[in-house]
Amino acid sequence: MQRTRPFPLVFGAIAALCVVGALGWFAWQRATVYYFTELHDRGQNTLNLAEASLRGQLSRFERLPQLLADQRVIRSLILAPRDPDLVMAANIYLRDTAEMLGASDIYVMYRDGVTLAASNFDQAHSFVGGNFAFRPYFYDALGQKGAGRFYALGTTSNKRGYYFGAPIDVAGQRHGVMVIKIDVDGIEQAWASDEMRIIVTDPENIVFLSNRPDWLFRSFGPMTPARLARTEQTRRYANARIGQIDYARETDANGFDLLRTAADDGATLEYLVARAPMPDADWTVQVLLNARPARVQVASAVALGGLALVLLMLTGLILWQRRRQLAERLAVQQAARDELELRVGERTSQLAAANAALRDEVGERRATEDRLRQTQSELVQAGKLAALGQMSAALSHEFNQPLAAARNYAENAQLLLDRGRSADAHDNITRILGMIDRMGRISRHLRNFARKPHQQMRPVDLGSVIADAQELLGWQLDRSGVVLNVDLGSDPLVVTAGAVRLQQVLVNLLANAIDAVDGNETKQLDLVAGRVGDMIELRLRDNGPGIAESVQARIFDPFFSTKEVGKGLGLGLSISYNIIRDFDGRISVRNHPEGGAEFTLRLHAAQPRSAEAAE
Known part of the structure; x- marks a missing residue:
């Protein structure tokens, strides 16, 4: 009995390991692209929803300041800012309007920046008397732009909000600014999620909105003096302390935007970033998805694929070693192939019959479509006939009233003639002629109305x-x-x-x-x-x-x-x-x-x- 030498077996094992390594690297790359693409698509969908909710919330209030600026009570106040009755009337009007619109605050600023009336006039943090001339929404609305937008932390209420400003013009002169502040806390509550971070950053890369409060009012990277000066110029964050987020950002070989930060326990967190600018609001909306689950999925998929490949190759090697023992199975396999071919033939016949039935069904549907088009034409004609019937009924209805009036005047004229009052009868006949002319005008006008x-x-x-x-x-x-x-x-x-x-x-x-x-x-x-x-x-x-x-x-x-x-x-x-x-x-x-x-x-x-x- 001849023994099998071990060299082919060892060589085959080494070759198998090399193939497994190469395939594993390729599978790792493809799995990374697949799972990260899936994660990015999920983040993009969330980003689109978040951006849409922001735009929808802002668009609800964008045009309201100009409408409110044209109200009589506001215009009266801006012309007589020291009149206490007008101030109280404006305060009450703004409070009721804010409650009706769901706005956080609505207030009127004089051209020097002093607040004349506000919806929160009866609250502890009332804006009345405050000077907010340093806010862009004020001087932009008062200047040539004619409208102001700004988001900030309120210096009086210490609450975040988005501000819309519109000029108050009277007799061609600009006397003040109408301001609406909307609350943004509700937007954050709608973003509640433990699987991802949704943030909104300003031009200085400071987080203004976030579904997790630990990053709120924190800047990506250190705050340089220039960044601090630009932020403090408008007092966007009032007296809030601006923190710092240490991070590293890169774009990997597959084009994915990755961000790494340190957690509180010292561990490194990796996020896949999806972002979109909102130039109208001067915001950048970002969705940060934890990349760790995707990394785990990639590793699991590659490990399972590699294990399956190794098992397959081992099985192949074993089958190769035992090829002589498979000779008896060849006949069985041949029979199985013959049976498979027979089944394929039967299946082909069934598919041919199915195709014939499908062609018949397509013909029936085309005939149905032709009948549908014919029915639609008949419905259009029926609609025309119905319109003609309604117009006839409308003419009858519109002529009944002048005819009844003409009949009444005719009966009166007859009585007047019998009594010898010809002048009054002549007046009634003149009115009857006027009615007849009016019926002609009605008929002519209805015809014109039907056409143009x-x-x-x-x-x-x-x-x-x-x-x-x-x-x-x-x-x-x-x-x-x-x-x-x-x-x-x-x-x-x-x-x-x-x-x-x-x-x-x-x-x-x-x-x-x-x-x-x-x-x-x-x-x-x-x-x-x-x-x-x-x-x-x-x-x-x-x-x-x-x-x-x-x-x-x-x-x-x-x-x-x-x-x-x-x-x-x-x-x-x-x-x-x-x-x-x-x-x-x-x-x-x-x-x-x-x-x-x-x-x-x-x-x-x-x-x-x-x-x-x-x-």
């Missing part, structure tokens, strides 16, 4: 439109015994709208209000209009039973009506809603606290001279 609704808008005198609507419904008001009180103020009110369509809206609202008070002993309608900023607001209130809460959400839907069958098509308010929307205005309804329903129209104001030129 925005081309007919112009300055319209609201008083004239209301007077025309009163004249149109005068007979109905007299017959129903309804008292209409109109209060338009002393100044002329001119809106940007279409005269005929606006009159349609008023006629619809007044007619509905007359019906609403039917049955009351005292029937009264109040029509009040006035200017609110750059808008004209018109309110119509009745003393009827009001509108149920469940109905108010559907009151402007087409064909929805609370009247009895035969007393309305349910189109008046729907048409009115669409007309006001075409005017870029708003219409709303509510139940008045003292009873009855109240409809409110808000339309853009126009200049009276423009209305005269349009007329």
Whole structure:
């Protein structure tokens, strides 16, 4: 019997170890890239969420200072800063506004930097009387920039916050600055996590926000005199002591940004860093993920892979040594291969049948898509027919009111002629002709409205439109015994709208209000209009039973009506809603606290001279 020499076995073992070493190094590199990429992607997702939450929180308040600066109470205070009544009124307004908006503090600063009024006027750390002229949000807003942003630790409240400043201009002169401070503590609470650090640093690389307080107000690296001077110039951190974080930063061969710091127990902590700048806020948001779990995963994966490879190679060597004993298994393997080929053939046939079925299914789906397109075309045609039907109903509804008025005037004219009062009868006939002309204008206007609704808008005198609507419904008001009180103020009110369509809206609202008070002993309608900023607001209130809460959400839907069958098509308010929307205005309804329903129209104001030129 011939013995096997040990040299091939030793040579094979050495070669196997070399192969295992080379494969292990390669696997280590690939596993490092894989797990660190996975860790970086998780950090990037967290970074995106953190950045989005910061931007969302800041964007909520960015434009509010300018809006508050235009309020009458603020402008009055900035013109008379020593008036105690105005100061108290501004304090209360700012406190209520801060509670409503969820802001930390809101305050008004005079042009010399002294705080005139603040939302925390009644608290121990009130800002009233404090001078914050050294803050960038003040001098940036007061200067040519016209707006200020700054984040800092409050010198009075000793609380962190982000500040927005806006100038207060009166008559073209800059008198002061409106400031809103928002609290950032809630953002940190939303970042609570034990697996990673989320920090926000300033341009001096000082941590301003952190989900772990041990790094708060600490600087990466030593604070040089230049860095300290820039920080103390604006007193960003008030009297807080700026600590130091000893760290080392590098980018490894795979492009990953790594940061190493020392823990309190002296151990070295390694973090994988994902960062993103926020230039608008002058911040850098960073997510630091502990790299140790990834290192452990890499080592475990390489160890398991190496162990599996060694076992595989050992198995191969053993099989190689015992190759002569495998001859009997070759026949079995051949049979297994034959059986496998048979199964492959059967599987191929099954796949062919599946492919045929799939082709049939694709054909059916294409036919279904063709039917769907045809159905969509039919639905478009049906939609056109429905629109035509609704327009016909709308024309019928809009003509009923002037026709009823014309009939009433005709009956009165007949009675007047019988009594020999030809002059009064002639006046009624003139009104009937006016109604006929108005019906023509309504028809023509509805046609124009259907084609190009925005081309007919112009300055319209609201008083004239209301007077025309009163004249149109005068007979109905007299017959129903309804008292209409109109209060338009002393100044002329001119809106940007279409005269005929606006009159349609008023006629619809007044007619509905007359019906609403039917049955009351005292029937009264109040029509009040006035200017609110750059808008004209018109309110119509009745003393009827009001509108149920469940109905108010559907009151402007087409064909929805609370009247009895035969007393309305349910189109008046729907048409009115669409007309006001075409005017870029708003219409709303509510139940008045003292009873009855109240409809409110808000339309853009126009200049009276423009209305005269349009007329």
